[in-house]
Amino acid sequence: MKGLVMRSTGSWYNVLTENNTVITARMRGKFRLEGIKETNPVAVGDRVVVDAENNEATITEILDRENYMVRQSVKKANQAHVIAANIDQAMIVATLKLPRTSMGFIDRFLVAAESFRIPQVVVFNKKDLLSESELAEQAELIDTYKKIGVTCIETSALNESQQQVRDLLEGKVTLLSGHSGVGKSTLLNKISPEAAQKTSEISDYSEKGTHTTTFAEMFRLNDKTFIIDTPGIKEFGLIDMSREELSDYFPEMRDVRLNCKFGARCLHLNEPKCAVLNAVEKGEIAQSRYASYYSMVMGEDNRK
Ligand SMILES: Nc1nc2c(ncn2[C@@H]2O[C@H](COP(=O)(O)OP(=O)(O)O)[C@@H](O)[C@H]2O)c(=O)[nH]1
Ligand SMILES: [Mg+2]
Ligand SMILES: [Zn+2]
Incomplete structure (x- = not known):
């Protein structure tokens, strides 16, 4: 029987089966997926085959992944912890105020998703708190992101119905992220009170620090629509990824960099005849995006 992994604790898994029931399963034997050094063999979002003949269900096979997102393993520096697999889009909720989400944080999330070829959405929440000039700042940011293919929504989770977000989620598996306090639960509550209730129980639990390894969890909004909540996972x-590779995942740099004098060796820091630096100077690449690129390539915020 086939199933979808909704939750993982590392030793057992909740699997949504073809019969539309959620069962608890364990793993039999050892699995190794090709090409990834990872600490967890089965992740939320994995499609698996389960053997549920007896009372004890077991996962006997993991089907090929379309994609996945990882974070660095807490325990082993060179290993990846797979956060989730088979993701249709990655959504980050951000706020310019109370709390302010840094552009660096948004950009690192976008780059991580881009590197795994996952389409990205930024929801700018708490619009109601912004002054005229802050609204203008936000509009400019949205313009920057839209130009590089990121879907943007500007909203107030408190005051608006969230039809736009609902439409974006429909029929997809969406990985949801964003700092604590930006309004993820409020937003989700407008869309599915039941799912919001469940996610808040989990994040309250993880914020108390009662368990240090945080796992993602998947919620079903309807038969074809799922949200993967990532409480406590701040760094994707x-x-x-090599330093030379990084600009591949900044869509506005990807083509421009082909014209750098040093070609693929150019890091776009201070090299002569660098096409990326030239584009920043001409305003074709946003300063804020270049600043994020710079701090990432210098490794300034890798350990945050
Ligand atoms: N002014 C304003 N407050 C909001 C908005 N969305 C959420 N909040 C408030 O921000 C706080 C944190 O929201 P919450 O949904 O718990 O954030 P989460 O930690 O991301 O789940 C709560 O007090 C919400 O009422 C919004 O659009 N405008
Ligand atoms: Mg919350
Ligand atoms: Zn360059």
Whole structure:
């Protein structure tokens, strides 16, 4: 029987089966997926085959993944912890105020998703708190992100119905992220009070620090629509990414960099005849995006 992994604790899994029931399963034997050094063999979002003949269900096979997102393993520096697999889009909720989400944080999330070829959505929440000039700042940011293919929504979770978000989620598996306090639960509550209730129980639990390894968890909004909540997971990993490779995952740099004098060796820091630096100077690449690139390539915030 086939199933979808909704929750994982590392030793047992909740699997949504074809019969539309959620069962608890364990793993039999050892699994190794090709090409990834990972600490957990089965992740939320994995499609698996379960053997549920007896009372004790077991996962006997993991089907090929379309994609996945990882973070650095807490225990082993060179290993990846797979946060979730088979993700249709990655959504980050951000706020310019109370709390302010840094552009660096948003950009690291976007780069991580881009590196795994996962489409990205930024929801700018708490619009109601912004002054005229802050609204203008936000509009400019949205313009920057839209130009590089990121879907943007500007909203107030308190005051608006969230039809736009609902439409974006429909029929997809969405990984949801964002700092604590930006309004994820409020937003989700407008869309599915039941799912919001469940996610808040989990994040309250993890924020108390009662368990240090945080796992993602998947919630079903309807038969085809799922949200993966990632409480406590702040850093999405850029595992095994070289400094030269980083600008590949900034869509506005990807084509421009082909014209750098030093070609693929250019890090776009201070090299002569660097096409990326030239584009920043001409305003074709946003300053804020270049600043994020710079701090990532210098490794300034890898350990945050
Ligand atoms: N002014 C304003 N407050 C909001 C908005 N969305 C959420 N909040 C408030 O921000 C706080 C944190 O929201 P919550 O949904 O718990 O954030 P989470 O930690 O991301 O789940 C709560 O007090 C919410 O009422 C919004 O659009 N505008
Ligand atoms: Mg919450
Ligand atoms: Zn360059």
